[in-house]
Amino acid sequence: MQDEPRPEEILAAVAAFLKGPAVRESGPHISFQLRVCANAVEIAQRCITLGPPAEAEELARLHALLLTDGDLPTLNRELAARIRDGRVTLETPGLKEHLWATTMAKLAVDQPNYSGYRAALAERAAGKEA
Numbered sequence: 001m002q003d004e005p006r007p008e009e010i011l012a013a014v015a016a017f018l019k020g021p022a023v024r025e026s027g028p029h030i031s032f033q034l035r036v037c038a039n040a041v042e043i044a045q046r047c048i049t050l051g052p053p054a055e056a057e058e059l060a061r062l063h064a065l066l067l068t069d070g071d072l073p074t075l076n077r078e079l080a081a082r083i084r085d086g087r088v089t090l091e092t093p094g095l096k097e098h099l100w101a102t103t104m105a106k107l108a109v110d111q112p113n114y115s116g117y118r119a120a121l122a123e124r125a126a127g128k129e130a
Contacts, residue, residue, distance in 0.1 A: 010047035014038075046109040054105035061098045 018038035023031045062075040082088040090096055107117040
């Protein structure tokens with residue numbers, strides 16, 4: 001479907017309205033609630049734009065790590081079971097990288113302004129430039 005505006009553009013416009021004009025026209029309690037709503041809309045927007053490629057990458061890493069097929073929820077349950085029973089540990093090749101990449105992808109959607117996330121991105125960028 002190629003209709004305009006795209007869902008992520010609609011969500012961006014709603015978030016901008018909630019953070020701008022709606023907040024300015026409201027009392028303190030409603031302004032706070034509007035900011036919470038705007039944050040939720042922005043998370044939904046990032047889920048639409050960042051979620052599918054992040055989930056595809058996570059699934060590919062899990063296939064390589066576990067050497068088995070399945071969908072994302074099934075493979076995540078399998079990874080958890082293997083970690084729980086000790087078949088997979090931090091010494092398992094690829095596990096640390098998978099956990100780090102998955103965490104960074106989740107932060108990109110949920111908390112992209114989190115200082116620890118921003119610092120990790122900057123550190124990674126500096127490492128790639130060196």
